Amino acid sequence: MNNLDMNWQKTLSLFQGKLDDYGLDKITFDSFFTTLEIKDIVGSVVTITIDTKWSLDVVEPYLTHLQEIYNTVTNGHYQLHLMTEEDFQKSHVHQEHLLQFDDHLNPDLTFDNFVIGNSNRIAQNASLAVAMKPGVSYSPLFIHSNSGLGKTHLLNAIGNYAKKRDPSIHVLFTTSENFVNEYIQSLANHSMxxxxxKYRQMDILLIDDIQFMATKESSSEIFFNIFNTLISNKKQIVITSDKPPRDLKGMESRLVSRFSSGLTVSIDTPEFETAKAILRKKIEIENVDYPITEEVLDFIATHFNTDVRELEGSLKRLLFYKLICGKKLDIIDLNFALEAFSDSYSQPAQKKELTVSNIKKCVADYYNLTVAQINSKSRTSSIIVARHIAMYLVRELIEDISFIQIGHEFGGRDHSTVMKACHKVQQKLEKDMNYRQAIQDIKKKLV
Ligand SMILES: Nc1ncnc2c1ncn2[C@@H]1O[C@H](COP(=O)(O)OP(=O)(O)OP(=O)(O)O)[C@@H](O)[C@H]1O
Structure with a gap:
């Protein structure tokens, strides 16, 4: 008998010694449990097979007890996975193949090209710490910030760094949207x-934009189970979001509390010097072979500093302008930059104060409507869409405003109407990319 069988036989005999505690009798044990067989161990997942589906239904409720005993016997952190012999034969071929899954990491996003400043130092340090010692101290690591400030970059950097140190490590990068889609597809294909x-064999699971999983109840359930398995097996989970765990509206509270159980860090908008350092880094990466004056960097870092994506976009625009303007310039100076940005750089000064009226006006303008139409009782679908978005944005952007107050501001509507509108927007946001983009564009004009 090899070690594997010995451990399993020992597990079964310890389990048998506690039949009374589990409310089982010897006949049931002899009929169903003695045929259980370890088929496979991959990473921390131990696959056990049973002969029939109805035997599986009998044994499954006792699997956690068996797992506890097995982990005591082996002094390990294994996850027992029970399946019928037939399913095992079917899926075995796939499992071999699964070990070569695509990690979806972007090799260009590394710690080497991530510029550190006060705005992101803590998040970068925590990320590097988990990349060096996954699962040891900070699992889950939860990183939150506004859009475009480097969360996806750090997630990829963690995966790339850990894989470089240990190429055999199982790392997977995914977005919560992809996770949900994959789950739905697996249900449809009967390949759960x-x-x-796949997910339970990960050493490092990197999940981007978790906010999109809120309100997806069935996928939250499966994610919750995977999350617990990985954490109890001392694996590393890193999650990013546009808000801290406690503000994830619609997310199940047990998930929120799990997210908060590790380390939560945030990233802020880059301050002036960091913004300039990022620009220098990007210039280096783009292999720009002509000088760009310090004044130009100051100008971009001052006027286009909402997030790093905006900084990058401005630099790209400048370089593109140089390419197409045909001028024979061997330096990019402030005059040239002012010309390149002539239509957009005064924007920050024009930003509006965030009030209910401004939000209504901005949404109305966006949809070519009037504020009076937004306030009206009209049931025209385009007006309803705009009205709902305006209510949602007021609720999201203005602190401490109640549904009752919003109802009052929108032509004396009932608070439950406002709640329903906000809920509808939230749901649509998660399903419809164009809708999400439209709301992002309006928000950009506002904040
Ligand atoms: N500190 C940094 N150093 C260098 N590049 C950075 C830094 N922070 C962000 N970037 C770059 O800015 C761009 C946007 O970053 P990223 O996609 O990681 O943002 P995000 O916070 O995940 O945004 P979103 O919430 O919209 O998904 C990327 O090209 C990224 O490489």
Whole structure:
């Protein structure tokens, strides 16, 4: 008998010694449990097979007890996975193949090209710490910030760094949207075993934009189970979001509390010097072979500093302008930059104060409507869409405003109407990319 069988036989005999505690009798044990067989161990997942589906239904409720005993016997952190012999034979071929899954990491996003400043130092340090010692101290690591400030970059950097140190490590980068889609597809294809197997074998699971999983109840359930398995097996989970765990509206509270159980860090808008350092880094990466004056960097870092994506976009625009303007310039100076940005750089000064009226006006303008139409009782669908978005943005952007107050501001509507409108927007946001983009564009004009 090899070690594997010995450990399993020992597990079964310890389990048998506690039959009374589990409310089981010897006949049931002899009929169903003695045929259980370890088929496979991959990472921390131990696959056990049973002969029939109805035997599986009998044994499954006792799996956690068996797992506890098995982990005591082996002094390990294994996850027992039970399946019928038939399913095992079917999925075995896939499992071999699954070990070569695509990690979806972007190799260009590394710690080497991530510029550190006061705005992101803590997040960068925590990320590097988990990349060096995954699962040891800070699992889950939860990183939150506004859009475009480097969360996805750090997630990829963690995965790339850890893989470089140990190429055999199982790392997967995914967005919560992809996770949900993959889950739905697995349900439809009856391949949930493979789905579970894939995620449970991860040493590092990197999930981007978790906010999109809120309100997706069935996928939250499966994510919750995978999350617990990985954490209890001392694996590393890193999650990013546009808000801290406690503000994830619609997310199940047990998930929120799990997210907060590790380390939560945030990233702020880059301050002036960091913004300039990022610009220098990007210039280096783009292999720009002509000088760009310090004044130009100051100008971009001052006027286009909402987030790093905006900084990058401005630099790209400048370089593109140089390319197409045909001028024979061997330096980019402030005059040239002012010309390149003539239509957009005064924007920050024009930003509006955030009030209910401004939000209504901005949404109305966006949809070519009037504020009076937004306030009206009209049931025209385009007006309803705009009205709902305006209510949602007021609720999201103005602190401490109640549904009752919003109802009052929108032509004396009932608070439950406002709640329903906000809920509808939230749901649509998660499903419809164009809708999400439209709201982002309006927000950009506002904040
Ligand atoms: N500190 C940094 N140093 C260098 N590049 C950075 C830094 N922070 C962000 N970037 C770059 O800015 C761009 C946007 O970053 P990223 O996609 O990681 O933002 P995000 O916070 O995930 O945004 P979103 O919430 O919209 O997904 C990327 O090209 C990224 O490489």
């Amino acid at each position: 075993d493979e789905f579970n197997y």
